Amino acid sequence: MATAADVVAEVVDPELPMLTLAELGIVRDVREDDDGVLVTITPTYSGCPAMETIRADIRVALRRAGFGRAEVRTVLAPAWTTDWISETGRRKLAAAGIAPPGAAPGRVVGPIPLTLGVRAEVACPRCGQPSTEVLAAFGATACRELRRCPACREPFEHVREI
Amino acid sequence: MAFDDAYDALTDHEDDARWAYGTGFSDPLAGVAADLPDGVDRADLAAYCLMLGDDALILSHRLQQWVTRAPELEDELALANIGLDLLGQARLLLTRAGVAEDRARDEDELAMRRAPAEFRNVRLAERSDDDFAHLVARLCAFSVWRLELLQRLSGSRDPMLAAIAAKGVKEVTYHRDYAAQWVVRLGDGTELSHQRMVAAVDALTPLLGELFEPHPVESRLAAAGVAVDPGGLRAAFDEVWAYVLTTATLGAAATPVPAPSHEPAAAVSSAPASSAPASSGPGSSAPGSSALVFSSPGSSVFAGGRDGVHGPELGEILDEMQGLARSVSGGAW
Numbered sequence: 396m397a398t399a400a401d402v403v404a405e406v407v408d409p410e411l412p413m414l415t416l417a418e419l420g421i422v423r424d425v426r427e428d429d430d431g432v433l434v435t436i437t438p439t440y441s442g443c444p445a446m447e448t449i450r451a452d453i454r455v456a457l458r459r460a461g462f463g464r465a466e467v468r469t470v471l472a473p474a475w476t477t478d479w480i481s482e483t484g485r486r487k488l489a490a491a492g493i494a495p496p497g498a499a500p501g502r503v504v505g506p507i508p509l510t511l512g513v514r515a516e517v518a519c520p521r522c523g524q525p526s527t528e529v530l531a532a533f534g535a536t537a538c539r540e541l542r543r544c545p546a547c548r549e550p551f552e553h554v555r556e557i
Numbered sequence: 558m559a560f561d562d563a564y565d566a567l568t569d570h571e572d573d574a575r576w577a578y579g580t581g582f583s584d585p586l587a588g589v590a591a592d593l594p595d596g597v598d599r600a601d602l603a604a605y606c607l608m609l610g611d612d613a614l615i616l617s618h619r620l621q622q623w624v625t626r627a628p629e630l631e632d633e634l635a636l637a638n639i640g641l642d643l644l645g646q647a648r649l650l651l652t653r654a655g656v657a658e659d660r661a662r663d664e665d666e667l668a669m670r671r672a673p674a675e676f677r678n679v680r681l682a683e684r685s686d687d688d689f690a691h692l693v694a695r696l697c698a699f700s701v702w703r704l705e706l707l708q709r710l711s712g713s714r715d716p717m718l719a720a721i722a723a724k725g726v727k728e729v730t731y732h733r734d735y736a737a738q739w740v741v742r743l744g745d746g747t748e749l750s751h752q753r754m755v756a757a758v759d760a761l762t763p764l765l766g767e768l769f770e771p772h773p774v775e776s777r778l779a780a781a782g783v784a785v786d787p788g789g790l791r792a793a794f795d796e797v798w799a800y801v802l803t804t805a806t807l808g809a810a811a812t813p814v815p816a817p818s819h820e821p822a823a824a825v826s827s828a829p830a831s832s833a834p835a836s837s838g839p840g841s842s843a844p845g846s847s848a849l850v851f852s853s854p855g856s857s858v859f860a861g862g863r864d865g866v867h868g869p870e871l872g873e874i875l876d877e878m879q880g881l882a883r884s885v886s887g888g889a890w
Contacts, residue, residue: 438645438724440641440642440645440724440728441642441645441646441648441649441721441724441725441728442641442642442643442644442645442646442648443645444641470720471649471717471720471721471723471724472716472719472720472723472724473723474720474723474724474727475724476727500730503708506793506796506797507704507708507726507730509733509734509737509797509800509801510734511734511737511738511741511801511804530631531631531632531634531635532635532731532734532735532738533631533634533635533637533638533639533731533735534634534638535634536638537638537641537642537728541631541634555731557727557728557731
């Protein structure tokens with residue numbers, strides 16, 4: 396029989412449904428005891444409107460798998476980073492035409508650099524062209540930006556590094 | 558949840574929370590320890606959380622008003638996303654304020670049932686914008702200031718404030734980039750865009766002084782290691798703000814500002830967007846610019862937003878924001 400952790404890990408993200416919550420890296424902890432299951436997750440962004448849905452999806456999945464009472468808690472610290480998206484998750488993003496994030500900027504001691512111009516290059520997930528341009532710094536969701544490939548001329552999304 | 562069967566997903570009502578987009582949210586701090594650090598006054602902590610939460614809530618609402626009115630769809634997406642980030646920060650901070658004050662008020666109650674004089678946001682957050690240049694100037698200044706604040710607040714002795722701040726730092730870094738790129742694009746754009754950006758910065762400058770005036774609550778909590786003394790943010794703010802304005806050809810030509818921790822100004826030419834005006838900027842020859850005073854105390858209007866003293870603009874925001882919640886008492890989606 397699948398453990399509660401297995402069940403939670405396989406729930407998919409409502410905004411990036413090609414990824415499971417485990418691949419997205421937002422599941423912190425799953426504990427089973429006599430009282431039920433306690434799941435701890437972390438939000439990607441402070442205002443992520445998918446959190447309610449994710450909490451509900453986890454509870455529904457656990458109920459369907461035969462687990463009793465399930466509680467989903469949210470923790471903020473340490474803050475989620477795109478570095479927690481797994482290698483499998485990155486491959487799935489690229490296969491879906493979404494460029495996975497590069498390495499997230501580490502925690503800065505002292506002034507955080509202001510970016511007015513050149514940013515790190517993002518390769519086209521369709522044709523591999525190494526240099527692409529930003530169409531919009533904020534895309535359909537908080538975690539994605541819209542880019543365009545000058546070679547194959549296709550627009551694509553890129554999960555921004557945070 | 559079954560994504561291959563949209564109908565099944567829509568009719569899956571095993572949990573009401575799925576469609577809770579509106580009032581009646583469950584506690585976003587669900588399960589997070591709600592205890593307070595030792596020796597911290599509850600009323601002070603509640604007031605401080607309201608200050609930072611109201612800044613985010615009110616500016617978020619102003620940003621939402623630009624959706625359908627921005628120059629391009631892409632910018633409406635950006636403004637909506639920035640507004641959403643700020644709304645998320647506001648929800649956490651207002652919830653924390655409710656926990657600290659211990660009067661059984663949740664985030665909805667605090668957002669939707671307070672009168673203007675109970676809001677503690679800085680005046681900068683509530684101002685309406687005459688045009689897009691005013692908006693991006695205001696968003697840029699706000700983001701530069703809030704990023705410095707949140708970065709320091711991530712070391713707060715209150716673990717909840719520290720966590721909210723550390724998360725916010727990542728978000729506001731992107732907000733600041735977006736707004737600063739627009740300030741540079743318009744300031745160093747056409748003659749007309751330059752003039753409008755000059756007017757925007759001139760209109761903004763009197764509102765900046767308030768950002769650095771410590772309220773007694775902030776001073777007390779800063780001494781306790783919980784809050785950030787806003788007076789200590791001025792030097793860092795001025796450095797970044799002056800760098801943005803100088804890069805945007807909006808700064809006083811006589812005072813070039815070194816920016817050791819930032820990109821060289823030359824990098825700007827290749828950004829920020831593909832449709833940037835091709836013509837070179839008018840430089841320092843534009844009328845009405847020059848003598849910019851970076852947030853000097855002498856240029857500050859009487860403010861007092863932290864004490865609930867606001868302009869009529871806040872009332873306009875609250876009429877719109879609170880109208881539905883007030884007309885449908887106890888209403889939930």
